[in-house]
Amino acid sequence: MDLGIAGKWALVCAGSKGLGKGCAQALAAEGVNVVVTARGAEALEATAAELRAAYPAVEVRTAAGDIATPEGRAAALAACPQVDILVNNAGGPPAGDFRDWTRENWIAALDANMLTPIELIKATVDAMAERGFGRVVNITSAAVKMPYEALGLSNGARAGLTGFIGSLARQTRLASRNVTINNMLPGPFETQRLISTMAAGAQRSGQTLDAFLDTRRAVNPTRRFGDPAEFGAMCAFLCSRHAGYITAQNIVLDGGAYPGTL
């Protein structure tokens, strides 16, 4: 299927690794020019080089910086000639017990996982509407539907973003101008974050990392973790010309782990 988005420009935040990288790869494979951001310049440039080698027809630019800061966002926006597609992403907040979290911990989580996407949306959606095409995908978490006890900072910040998007995406001035805004909710995908989170779990339970990973795979209906390429493929479809009637949705990608019918 031709997704009909070749030549568009995408800003993929936090895209040097993991799910963001999966999205950047899938979009570049469709002929979309991409601006990829991350804090660490080395991994960012390595990812950009990989994309340029694999998809020589597309332009790949980088913007190193912390997307949760005004400077990081300004650099990301400045690197993108026009944002037709915005993929909002950032690292997830740390796990822990809410009794230990300070106001500063909460503000950091809200900044990265709620207010940064909102700021980037504010900077881009009205111009998308004027041009008659725009796609925003927010990477959130399956925890929005099924909160994880230890990830209260993430559960709270992402639920806040989800509530805001529910109203914004339905604004007629956006939806009627072919601007869609959707959230993608990953369950366990095999990325660096998943491995480091699981390494901590393995240590706590006294298991080897391999044994712990096997246990976690075994509780998923698919008996495996997701592949970031699968995540990227869904992102590219949501950004496609064909997905103009899909907006304000929360798409769970978790191998069927969420146990509800709806």
Ligand code: NAP
């Ligand atoms: P990952 O493999 O650790 O990759 C994170 C990427 O984000 C890296 O490129 C990292 O590069 C970049 N990044 C992190 N913080 C950033 C910031 N403040 N500014 C700019 N770039 C930043 O993580 P992932 O598994 O892909 O997770 C992506 C998001 O999905 C996270 O919010 C995570 O909580 C959520 N999630 C993941 C899973 C899963 O199973 N993987 C499940 C549910 C939710 P630098 O470190 O160099 O900046």
